[in-house]
Amino acid sequence: MGLGRYYLAEARNGLVSEFQYRLAAAIALLGFLIEPVIYLAVWRTVALAQGGEVGGYDANDFTAYYIVWSLVRVMNLALTPYSWEWRIRGGRLNEFLIRPVHPFHRDFAFFAGQKPVWIAIWVPMAIILWITYSPDVELTIARSLVFFVSIWAAFVIRHMYLFTLGALNFWTTRTSALFELSIAFELLLSGRLVPLSLMPDWVQRLSFFLPYRWTFLFPIETMIGRLSWPEIGVGLLAQVGWVAVLALGIKLVWGRAIRRYTAVGG
């Protein structure tokens, strides 16, 4: 079997599934996009109240940051451990395990296939925000290309660590609490809540050694021109490194996890 052909077929099903529930997809996306709009409103206000700048970001920078943020967020969407819990406790993993392809590929391809729909819904919102606030950002082809690569790498990384977290359900069947903790870390250490330059120094230093930064802050700052080319090089290497580490992690965890599967209810 050509894995590429399977990826295309699964991605196509992911895309078609989104078409089946157009309204649901639009509402869900609206929910995701409200988050950056709130952050944007708050931090623009704070920046203006602080004399125009906070943590190296002025109102214009925040606007650019959160518009790009919303695209990165859409690209980063992956299967959560909640779904894993549902699958494992209900024996619904059986249908994936009986297939001659690792479940990792199924979920990755399916979510990747949904991206075009989500991006299509994101575009009008981005245009409205851009026209409303007119951020002064120089978009270059080179940076856009790096951004394109980095957001897909970010999706791979996020998908991988959520997959690993999900696999922990084989031991506890209740990793929701762990997932909540992971989200808290992500909010603080990725640039999802605020740009990391607004966080204490130790948080910024710590963020270099964890995967979160490379899934949010790095692609965003690449796109809005806040990183030098050497910094972009380091970021891309960090992404490759995390992909390698998480791939190894999945190999180790999955092999042990699957032995514990009880296939209940299926």
Added chain:
Amino acid sequence: MTHSVHVADLRRTFKVPVREGGLKASVKSLVKRRHKQVVAVEAATFDVTAGEVVGFLGPNGAGKTTILKMLSGLLHSDSGVAEVLGHQPQRREPAFLRRIALVAGNRSSIAWDLPALDSYLLLKALYGIPAADFLRRRDQYIELLELGDIVSKPVRNLSLGERMKVELVGSLLHAPEVLFLDEPTLGLDVTMQRRLRTFVQDYNREYGATVLLTSHYMADVVELCERVIVIHRGRIHYDGGLTGLTSRFASPKTITVVGSGFPSDLDGITRTFGGDVVERLPDRISLRVPPDQVGAAVSYLLGVVKVDDLNIEDPPIEDLIVRVFNEAAEDPPVPQEV
């Protein structure tokens, strides 16, 4: 003869948390958890020849589905040997998974929100099915199961029976050599059950596929399987033909005679040959007698009764199975560690 499935001394236990009901027990369980090791399958040993259709019979929790899950690679065994088509299922090698299929009556692996046709295209890519084979099999199965435009509707809009049919089509598109069917007719009406059984029979004949089936519906087993494996409490109690099952468990046969001149003392007959009177009408009697007394009882009746018609019946398979389970229940239970 080639073996599709080889199983020897297969064992599987499950660790199950236990606690009594109530708040006190709940608080106590925060500090100290108790578990029980439940033996689901114990020392299972059997072989299945290529092309054979084998039915697993047993009450709920007997271990039938656990065996099927171990053979399809979903579950790891604790010990013992399991080989399917020369592969160790628990290694879940793609080369193995491409040669088998598992259909469970209570589960659907076809995408819920999409028409089945979309899922079939996915399966084509997944199993690398050549386009010509894909189209031929898909159209053939759709016709055999009389699916028509059902495959064009989102699966969520289909009835249980329709879902089962589209599921079966999807599972067979890659022409699996071994087919595991776990309660495939669960919840279906009689017509639908019959259609599915015929379809499985046709598939078995055309492709020479090995079929392992669990079902609570005896009709599934009687119509599809020449061989049955009876499991109770994780242990195999019988492995052989359906006819062998009858003789092994020596169930009484029913002799029905239509005629006249019946002796007034039928109880005397049953005392002589053993058994009992099932039915007593002016022109007809039914007696249940042990299999080894059937010949003598029939000779006697032919001698004293003016016989218009005589019929000897095996007991219904359901009765037989209940008898097997009851006998199995009298065996010492499989040890459970607490």
